[in-house]
Amino acid sequence: MHFGLTADQELLAASARDFLAAESPPATVRRIVEDDAGVSPELNAKIAQQGWQGMLVPEEYGGQGLGVLDAAVVLTELGRFLTPTPFLSSAVLATTLLSIAASAAQRRRWLPRLASGEMLATVAWLEESDRLDPAGIALRVRRARDRFRLSGSKLFVLDAQMADLYLLAARTAAGQGRDGVSLFAIPRDATGISLTPLHNFDRTRRLFEMRFDDVVVDRDQLVGREGKAWPHLERMLNVACVAIAAESQGGAERALELAVEYAKVREQFGRPIGSFQAVKHLAAECFAEIEPSRSLLWYAAWAQQGASKEASRAASMAKARLGDVYSRTTNKSVQIHGGIGFTWEHDVHFWFKRAKSNEVLFGGPDFHRERVAALSGW
Amino acid sequence: MDLSFSKEDEKFRREVRAWLRRHLPRRNDALEGGEDLSYDSPERISAAKAWQRTVHDAGYVAIGWPKEFGGQEASIERQSILNEEMVLHRAPGLIGHLGLRMLGPTLIQCGTEAQRRRFLPKILTADELWCQGYSEPGSGSDLASLKTRAELDGDSFVVNGQKVWTSTAQYADWMFCLVRTDPEAPKHRGISYLLIDMKSPGIEVRPLVQMTGRAGFNEVFFTDVRVPRENLVGELHGGWTVANSTLAFERNMLASTTRTQQLMDDLLGLARRRTRNGSKVTRCPATRQKLADLVIRVEAMRYHSLQQLSDEIQGRRGGVSASINKLVTTELNHDICAAALDILGDYGPLMGRTPHAEDRGTWPKDWMFTLGMIIGGGTSQIQKNIISERALGLPRGA
Incomplete structure (x- = not known):
């Protein structure tokens, strides 16, 4: 009976925290946030040197072959520091999808380069309907002999400005159901692709609209069996839930730390505001939510060992809970900071905005609570 | 992560289950009461004592205690498995729980050899039941301000004052009690921990009727009650330390989160x-949405308890986990009951054996009782003070 991190995972957490404290302090985050492209190639290169981009890549393809809980440990630290880097989009989501859906030849072709960080990939799933069910994938693919032609657009694509490879979910057969959903791997230089940045308020994470104007795709770019990609996407959705929940865990911990540090030094009425119960109780309520959330998160990460109903249920529980907890914590953190917390100059607003963007990304708390209800058989 | 227990521990679990299947009382009104385990009639008390003796005869009472005091020195895993199985099988609670969970461990740690020999065996068998004399009319959250006075007079203390919210005092044989022995000292340093025979002359117990309509707790008045000096636990004026050592025994909360899971089911x-x-309704x-939210909160506490159990096995300290458990679990229990009342609509307020009462009226009773649990044993607000000061390092108020 052991509930918690292994010694190796604790070491990973500590070294990730030290590394990010040095390489991704608030000043660095701010510089990337205020940068038009929102990219720091130097930081991405340093992160790749840590081997993180290959954590989830199987060893035979040059990665570390670690599990979702290991990735969650790193994501917790990335979330704590709000590090703008394509770890979630490429090292977690695209890597997971390719690992479970791609042919051996495709894996040999892409995974080693993703593992080294030499190449980045991202998943293009949602469309204007903003639906996470099979009907949300409506982008129609026409067959032209042994090729495919795609036209349409995708929304809310993470890190598209730096990805070299897009994993696109599209519909190869009529209908709205699970059957007919296919996955294509499309290089960024394919003719007919255009990107439009979406100005979301969380500038630590960039989202894009992607337009596909009669993009021609070869048969060997079809990932997995034609029309049978939905279960892979659903499994990736579970990993996405855990990953974002992990970021939210770290972010919530940091947002509370910032509030507590401030409450200890800010004085009003002749004493630290942290000595007032009105302030103390806000902080204690956050702590009493954050601590059990970590246990739920670790369990959900550990449960992602295969495609089981429990993996889905646990992932949705963690996503729903951390979505609420992170948003509530950052709200209270801003309030404890008072006026200074509302300024651009202070850093706490970056966590406040990231909390909301994490909350809605890959389904908000309502969506995931309903998924828990359905999976529980009610 | 490894959520399995060892083969030997799983064997122990099967033994407990087999025993429970054979010995669990059939549906027995004398032993049932939903969340509110108040023993408000002689029949209920004797049925509950008989149950504890049955459990004791099987060797399942206080299995974590040292062997020399009647325990088995069972591992934390086994204590946790036993508690979990008892709750999962909806076994009646043990009527002697205050002696078993609070006083017994305190005597093992701080008592004299004579006190251990005198009191521990009868705690195990429920031959003597205990109540806790802590709160007073003027000392609730600020417990250390308590005023019940005990003065040494020869070989005995003379106790005068009043306790309140004293659960089970109406049928308890003994009370472990905090009294002020040095009114001049700073408030935490003038308190002593006494064991008081409830049959002593000068004790009056007046039941207080709770909002549930039951007399679960009491006022206890002391007028020149003589307590032999040998019934002092720990040092004279050292009672605060003794009382705090007991609180540490309340850490293993798996059983109570199992209870919350059951309420959720x-x-x-x-x-x-x-x-x-x-x-x-579904x-x-x-x-x-509401049900899923509750399930998620219950599951989070379940995994949090497993993590605490695991930390305890590895010898890691619990920190403020007892406060988090108390705060979160009691509020969760109440929210679950409130959700039940929402579902029941006009049927929600129907209590007991009224025609049309659902689940024999346990929901409205538990809804009230669980609000009491948010207050008792340190209010939610006190738990938040503890969390903010001990875990977050925020300064104490003026």
């Missing part, structure tokens, strides 16, 4: 069989 059962506004989107 009951709520889901209710939701599945009820209709509301002409359709099944089809209502707002109710599905």
Whole structure:
């Protein structure tokens, strides 16, 4: 009976925290946030040197072959520091999808380069309907002999400005159901692709609209069996839930730390505001939510060992809970900071905005609570 | 992560289950009461004592205690498995729980050899029941301000004053009690820990009726009550330290989160069989959201308890986990009961054996009782003070 991190995972957490404290302090985050492209190639290169981009890549393809809980440990630290880097989009989501859906030849072709960080990939799933069910994938693919032609657009694509490879979910057969959903791997230089940045308020994470104007795709770019990609996407959705929940865990911990540090030094009425119960109780309520959330998160990460109903249920529980907890914590953190917390100059607003963007990304708390209800058989 | 227990521990679990299947009382009104385990009649008390003796005869009472005091020195895993199985099988609680969970461990740690020999065996068998004399009319959250006075007079203390909210005092044989022995000292340093025979002359117990309608707790008045000096536990004026050592024994909360899980299962059962506004309750989107939210909070506490159990096995200290458990679990229990009342609509307030009462009226009773639990044993607000000061390092108020 052991509930918690292994010694190796604790070491990973500590070294990730030290590394990010040095390489991704608030000043660095701010510089990337205020940068038009929102990219720091130097930081991405340093992160790749840590081997993180290959954590989830199987060893035979040059990665570390670690599990979702290991990735969650790193994501917790990335979330704590709000590090703008394509770890979630490429090292977690695209890597997971390719690992479970791609042919051996495709894996040999892409995974080693993703593992080294030499190449980045991202998943293009949602469309204007903003639906996470099979009907949300409506982008129609026409067959032209042994090729495919795609036209349409995708929304809310993470890190598209730096990805070299897009994993696109599209519909190869009529209908709205699970059957007919296919996955294509499309290089960024394919003719007919255009990107439009979406100005979301969380500038630590960039989202894009992607337009596909009669993009021609070869048969060997079809990932997995034609029309049978939905279960892979659903499994990736579970990993996405855990990953974002992990970021939210770290972010919530940091947002509370910032509030507590401030409450200890800010004085009003002749004493630290942290000595007032009105302030103390806000902080204690956050702590009493954050601590059990970590246990739920670790369990959900550990449960992602295969495609089981429990993996889905646990992932949705963690996503729903951390979505609420992170948003509530950052709200209270801003309030404890008072006026200074509302300024651009202070850093706490970056966590406040990231909390909301994490909350809605890959389904908000309502969506995931309903998924828990359905999976529980009610 | 490894959520399995060893083969030997799983064997122990099977033994407990087999024993429970054979010995668990059939549905027995004398032993049932939902969340509110008040023993308000002689029949209930003797049935509950008989149950504890049955459990004791099987060797399942206080298995974590040292062997020389009647325990088995069982591992934390086994204590946790036993508690979990008892709750999962809806076994009646042990009537002697205050002696078993609070006083017994305190005597093992701080008592004299004579006190251990005198009191521990009868705690195990429920031959003597204990109550806790802590709160006073003027000393609730600020417990250390207590005023009940004990003065040494020869070989005995003379106790005068009043305790309140004293659960089980109406039938307890003994009380472990905090009294002020040095009114001049700073408030934490003038308190002593006494064991008081409830049959002593000068003790008057007046039951207080709770909002549930039951007399669960009492006022206890002391007028020149003589307590032999040998019934002092720990040092004279050192009672605060003794009382705090007991609180540390309340850490293993797996059993109580198991209880919360069970309450949640009951709520889901209710939701599945009820209709509301002409359709099944589980089809209502707002109710599905609420139920899922509760399930998620319950599951988070379940894994948090497993993590605490695991930390305890590895010898890691619990920190403020007892406060988090108390705060979160009691509020969760109340929210679960409140959700049940929402589902029940006009049937919600029907209590006891009223025609049409659902689940024999346990929901409204538990709804009230669980609000009491948010207050008792250190209010939610006190737990938040503890968390903010001990875990977050925020300064104490003026």
